[in-house]
Amino acid sequence: MAQESSIITKNVWDSVKLYTVQCAKCSKWRLIPTKDKYEEIRERIVEQSFQCETAREWQPNVSCEDESDVDKHDNSLCWAMDRPSIPQTPRGWQRIIRIRAEGGTKFADIYYVAPSNQRLRSMVELDRYLSEHPKYREEGVTISQFSFQPPVPLDANYVAKRRALSASSHNMNSTYSTGAS
DNA sequence: GCCACCGGTGGC
DNA sequence: GCCACCGGTGGC
Numbered sequence: 001m002a003q004e005s006s007i008i009t010k011n012v013w014d015s016v017k018l019y020t021v022q023c024a025k026c027s028k029w030r031l032i033p034t035k036d037k038y039e040e041i042r043e044r045i046v047e048q049s050f051q052c053e054t055a056r057e058w059q060p061n062v063s064c065e066d067e068s069d070v071d072k073h074d075n076s077l078c079w080a081m082d083r084p085s086i087p088q089t090p091r092g093w094q095r096i097i098r099i100r101a102e103g104g105t106k107f108a109d110i111y112y113v114a115p116s117n118q119r120l121r122s123m124v125e126l127d128r129y130l131s132e133h134p135k136y137r138e139e140g141v142t143i144s145q146f147s148f149q150p151p152v153p154l155d156a157n158y159v160a161k162r163r164a165l166s167a168s169s170h171n172m173n174s175t176y177s178t179g180a181s
Numbered sequence: 182g183c184c185a186c187c188g189g190t191g192g193c
Numbered sequence: 194g195c196c197a198c199c200g201g202t203g204g205c
Contacts, residue, residue: 013197098198105200106184119196122186148185 015099024049026064033058039088046084080151087145107159108150
């Protein structure tokens with residue numbers, strides 16, 4: 001069996017601080033308590049729309065009558081729209097989103113961290129890693145469970161020289177928020 | 182023209 | 194020396 005790679009990340013930080021999803025009925029935003037729950041909702045958002053009542057699972061009695069959980073005009077936060085239908089990360093793995101500094105050429109990097117702590121930056125690296133470590137495929141992990149699709153900044157000026165993005169129907173009604181820069 | 186991929190390197 | 198972060202570019 002192939003030796004584990006020596007590239008081990010010591011500190012893995014996700015730059016996402018908050019996960020929110022928009023109610024399909026009242027359009028208010030609800031905080032999602034965990035990344036796992038957020039990924040579960042995101043994977044199925046097209047077939048199963050999110051509503052305020054869904055949030056009662058962790059926020060008893062919440063309804064469309066209640067105020068939105070977040071203020072999208074809060075300029076101390078950087079909001080980004082996520083893509084729908086990104087597969088849930090396999091158990092034991094992590095999908096990491098790193099928001100880049102403002103004014104650069106790209107908004108964010110996606111990478112996965114394997115249970116071995118190996119950091120994988122692309123489908124090519126992932127596919128190779130799965131081939132070199134057959135146990136994951138034996139457990140049922142497949143390449144189709146991964147996506148490197150990054151979120152899109154709400155502020156089109158966040159990234160330098162990026163053409164202004166019109167609101168895209170491909171975006172789902174959920175956002176990331178990172179802390180103040 | 183876009184973006185997936187990955188090489189280079191500044192800062193630790 | 195290492196690696197998180199950023200930019201360049203090949204392939205579409």
